[in-house]
Amino acid sequence: MYISAISLMVTTGCNLSCAYCFEGEKRGEHMTANTAKRAVDWLLRSDVSGPSKELEITLFGGEPLINMPVIREVIPYARRRADEVGKHFTFTATTNGLLFSDEVADFWKEHGIGVLLSCDGLPEAHDMNRRFANGEGSYGKLAVNMDRILNTARSKQVRITVTPQTVHLTAKGVSSLLDLGFEHIAIYYTEETPWDRNSLITYQDQLYQIGEMYTEMLDQGAKRSVNPLDKGIKAMLRANSGACESENCNGDLHLCGAGRGYLAVGVDGTLYPCHRFATAESCQGSHAIGHIDTSLDETRRLPFLRMTRRNILGCDMPCADCKLSEVCSGSCTAANLAVTGNLLMRPRWSRFHELIRHEVSRAIVNHFGFKRLDDFERCQQKGADTGVTVNEEGQRPTIHREGENHAKKEEARAV
């Protein structure tokens, strides 16, 4: 299987010490320009990326902007090399935004680099976890750069990380980021932190509130996305349209792309299934699957090629019997390893998060009466009044929480 996307781990250093960072102790190593260029050359090889013309590179760390000298060298090099072999790169940086100066913005604009900003929404939520080493919150310093980031990025994307301590602020955080002008919001919950009964129920309430916001946006045809709902709705509608009969609704669905079409290049050129395997304290040294100088070690890669949802442990039932199979992507193997010590054993709270996603996505699909994926996509583009609209009674039902009791019952069983 060919590779079409990599994360370049240009540094393991960071200017923050976020409470939930999976990296653990920051080793502060930098990738050299020579290694970064060799990684580009490796990806462009026909035996690595195959016939794919469109390739993606994510600049990752640590905080990648710490290593700007290498970024300034590798991006023009990659563009030039790609042109020579008839391929094209899309670049994005996952960044905390604190070093996003005018000079960085100019370089980003010149080379069309995307930004995925890490920001946890409201200042009080952000500062609870995203702190400097001296304990000071970082929101104030990020706020100074916010307009510059929004004006530079070709796509206004932000990721919110939610913990049991900040979960009650999630909906207001999403609302504030939409008000600031972000167009694509992705909510991630920390898997390593234990989620107790109360924090899970709060997550459920928050996701419903976000679902209501999302419904209003869809009504108006705002071309914005909020995940995990956007992906949940799409997966559900794909399953409706028959994908279910192939792999979606049985256990054969592959997990994320880690080690398959996507992998990470560590600071020294070692290849890992993904960015977390390259940097997380719980994964370090294990699960390397090759090196840019010797290419992929297919024997070590094989387990990642073979892993499917069917292999996931901790679900108590086969995927074919599970109502979540419409939306479920299995679980994150790197997080599984960190929490349970086993790549395939999911933490007991992760299925509950999936259950809530399913429930709220279903409520939105029912609200609009979507039957097919293109109903949803038309609504995203043009608003509900120009596309599909109503249920069998000729009305749009409001988002309601018919699954709530069920979810609470399931949560009580699972946690």
Ligand code: SF4
């Ligand atoms: S929640 Fe578990 S059983 Fe259900 S689809 Fe996902 S992996 Fe399969």
Ligand code: SF4
């Ligand atoms: S293993 Fe986890 S962190 Fe890595 S790509 Fe998959 S979902 Fe993402």
